[in-house]
Amino acid sequence: MSMNIVSIFLQTLVGGIGIGSLYALVALGYSMIYRSMGLVNFAHGQIYMIGTYFGIIWYQGMVMGLQVPYPVAFAIGILLNAAFGLVLERIFRPLANLDLMLMLLGTIGLGYVLDNVAVITWGATGFAVQSPLPNTPIIIGGVALLPQMLLLIGVAAILMIGLNVFLARAKMGKAMRAAAQDRETASAMGIPVNGTNAMVFAIGCGLAAAAGILAAPIVYVNPSMGAAVGLKGFAAFILGGAGSIPGAIVGGLVFGVLEAISAGFISSAYVKGIAFVVMILVLMIKPAGIVGEVTIDKV
């Protein structure tokens, strides 16, 4: 009996980590864009939704009846959304210098546009996506794990480690950190700050697309999928500490696990509420988030 509770708990935990990885990838987008441009991008949920479509339409054979394998669709989706990010950065750039209320409204306005362009292009009703992996759960020590969930966790982990290595080692990554820390000095040192920001935006959008395409077989794909995940990714971004890269990862995982545990053990009806209440409590105790805010220096 006690074994049973342990395995249920472990299963809930893995589910939470899976959804948490999704939130973390979305939160990373918020965080990277915030620390480099000082922009709180409320359209990021919609960018996640568009990214999901950019990949899944190839996998579902929605483009000229051409059906491509899942890994290829995954890569295409990330690249297309990253390219889209380069365009978006240009639109968002003037918003980054406004005060928060206007920034909020401007990005929400863009979210409206993306939402409705998606409805016009792909229809308002969504579709379920078949997982490329078998649907039968793998059972390890009495814990049933969905292969797609494990894929989501694994790939997300690789992407997060890759991002950290890139920021720490690569020249471009170092330039990004420098530009985030001090725009003016970085600019004086010959770093093309606007170009770096565009790359940051592209990476944020690419990560969001990766999250969406990985989660697509678990969730239902439709144009309104962005709002809920956008809000939770934003919560994870705040929870971990705005602008912090490890913060976004920790915040996403904590939020996902919190949600799964409260759904499994406390009340499935109040799952959203409990997660928000805990988040508010965390902010009361540590107003700068779990890991701490990275202060940004706006010019």
Next chain:
Amino acid sequence: MKNQSSIIKWIVLGVGAIVVLAFPLVAPNRYVVHIVNMCGIWVLMSMGLNLCMGYCGQINLGLGAFWAMGAYAAALLNTRFGMPIWVNMPLGMVLAGVVAALIALPMLKVKSHYLALVTIGLAETINIILVNETWLTEGPLGISGIQMPNLFGIAFDGDERYFYLVLICVVLGYLVARQILSHRIGRSFIAIRDDDAAARAMGVNVPKFQIMSNAIAGVYCGVAGVLYAHMTTYISPDIFEFKNALFVLTATLIGGMGSLVGSLVGGYGMPLVQEWLRAFRNWQLVGFGIAIMLVVLFMPGGVVGLGQKIEQAGGIRWPWARKQTEEKPKGGPNVS
């Protein structure tokens, strides 16, 4: 000159009043009146938001919860105990105001985007309670069968008659808001918005006024909620979700944040323009999104801000504009 301009002002006011009062009689159909009534409800919420966000600088994205408090108070009191609107109105206002003041307590600890998130989170939590506590709220099915009001023997039982009730509330709401702003409370709000540290140094009890600004926003939304419940006779939790709070925020910013007239312009203007463009379906919403971005980038003061800019540029003198008493300091920063 002074007499002439004040005569023009009274003529404009008089003609305006006649046009407004005659509106339900000349409106093309009942649906238009219904939309205008709904606009009145948006305006009340927008004025509440303006007082706390535009004047006191307290970001609040949780208006939907206060609105819901008023609406649910009215709906429950009416369907369970048969209470009329004039009983429900003060009770709804008090409930929404108290809830708003309580919500303001955790808000005092955080600022800017954290505050935005906390208010969204609190409002979402209240919405989840409305969905789940079925014994009280009937859950997602909502409460139906709320009666339209009957005041002093006059039945406000159609959109045309209800129009006058909403109108009275909007006018009273506007006058009260103006009174608050010219009072010490309003000046404290503005001082806190402009620089809370300086306000504190000048002896303004900052937390007290921040809580007060939220409570006032709550009361305004409470009025809007009671009016809404008695107007539509049916309410459900999805009406009070985040998207409608966002709609009020958008209307306020487009009208002019930090200006009561902005609330009137945005609250009446935006829904009407939206109705007018309804035929374009999703393209309408795309256009709406683009319009929001253009407003944010090119006229951040909203419609009212744009009007002021034109006036300052010497283009037009509005007949109702206040007489300029002060010369703009020479060499000072130009508002542009």
